[in-house]
Amino acid sequence: MTVYNTPMTDSTATIDNAQFIKDLRRGDPSAVTQLYNTYADRIYSLVFNQVDRNHEVAQDIVQETFVAALKSIVKFRNKSKIYTWLCSIANKKVADFYRRQKRQAKYQTKALEPDQIGSDTLAPDSAESEERQEDARLALSSLPLHYRQVLILKYVEEMPVLEISKIMERSPKSIEGLLTRARKELRARLATPSEG
Amino acid sequence: MANFTSEDKMKELLKSVCQPVAPSPEFKDQLLQDLTRGVEDVTHPHWIQPRVLVPIAATLISVAIGYGIWLGQVAEARFLP
Numbered sequence: 001m002t003v004y005n006t007p008m009t010d011s012t013a014t015i016d017n018a019q020f021i022k023d024l025r026r027g028d029p030s031a032v033t034q035l036y037n038t039y040a041d042r043i044y045s046l047v048f049n050q051v052d053r054n055h056e057v058a059q060d061i062v063q064e065t066f067v068a069a070l071k072s073i074v075k076f077r078n079k080s081k082i083y084t085w086l087c088s089i090a091n092k093k094v095a096d097f098y099r100r101q102k103r104q105a106k107y108q109t110k111a112l113e114p115d116q117i118g119s120d121t122l123a124p125d126s127a128e129s130e131e132r133q134e135d136a137r138l139a140l141s142s143l144p145l146h147y148r149q150v151l152i153l154k155y156v157e158e159m160p161v162l163e164i165s166k167i168m169e170r171s172p173k174s175i176e177g178l179l180t181r182a183r184k185e186l187r188a189r190l191a192t193p194s195e196g
Numbered sequence: 197m198a199n200f201t202s203e204d205k206m207k208e209l210l211k212s213v214c215q216p217v218a219p220s221p222e223f224k225d226q227l228l229q230d231l232t233r234g235v236e237d238v239t240h241p242h243w244i245q246p247r248v249l250v251p252i253a254a255t256l257i258s259v260a261i262g263y264g265i266w267l268g269q270v271a272e273a274r275f276l277p
Contacts, residue, residue: 027235029232029235032231032232032235033228033232036227036228036231037228040219040224040227040228041216041218041219042216044217044218044219045214045216045217045218048217049213049214049217053217055219055220058219059219059223059227062219062227063227063230066227066231067231067234070231070234070235133212133213136209136210136212136213137213140210140213140214151206151210152210152214155206155207155210155211156210156211156214158207183206186206
């Protein structure tokens with residue numbers, strides 16, 4: 001089995017060497033395993049936070065993301081980091097999910113409920129902070145998807161604007177504008193929490 | 197300075213709401229198995245594999261030969277007295 005010199009425990013670990021990409025293109029199972037072990041948790045977290053912390057939905061989207069990534073690995077031109085590329089696929093899959101959900105909502109009205117397991121992981125210090133976090137979670141999940149995505153990439157993933165622009169396929173300037181609007185909207189929604 | 201504080205607060209808030217979460221080990225194992233099993237089909241599509249390609253090629257060649265023979269017989273019947 002080929003080892004690509006990547007610490008498995010490091011959440012920010014990356015594997016971007018040419019040999020690794022070559023092995024992935026050849027369909028080398030050890031390269032696939034390495035890709036998966038390095039990025040699965042991070043991609044899962046990213047998706048999970050975009051789909052109202054719903055594990056079932058996150059699992060489906062992560063699966064679709066990795067399958068799509070392996071299918072299109074031949075198209076990967078090494079112009080961005082593998083993680084950036086995976087994030088870009090995951091973001092598109094999340095958008096596809098919401099598009100499908102919107103279509104289905106015309107026929108049935110079933111709200112996407114956050115999983116209890118997901119809410120438990122927040123482990124708030126007190127009832128007050130739990131309430132504040134819940135308000136913030138609701139405010140974030142009520143934002144339009146592209147606002148939510150840009151905020152998560154910027155503040156949770158701590159990505160630079162240039163990388164976000166590659167993921168969201170927009171210019172850096174457009175990302176700056178989007179960030180400003182997303183921040184403003186989130187602040188507004190936090191200031192006036194929705195009733196019920 | 198106010199902006200920095202605000203940015204900082206935004207980060208703190210979003211980090212507290214979007215804490216990292218790991219998928220269940222069962223899901224991870226199952227998906228990894230599916231991916232490593234499926235990678236052969238993905239990188240080397242099913243129809244390119246010899247066990248699929250050879251019968252398809254043999255069938256196409258047989259059909260071409262058959263058509264040639266039939267065409268020869270039709271031509272012979274039409275043009276020869």
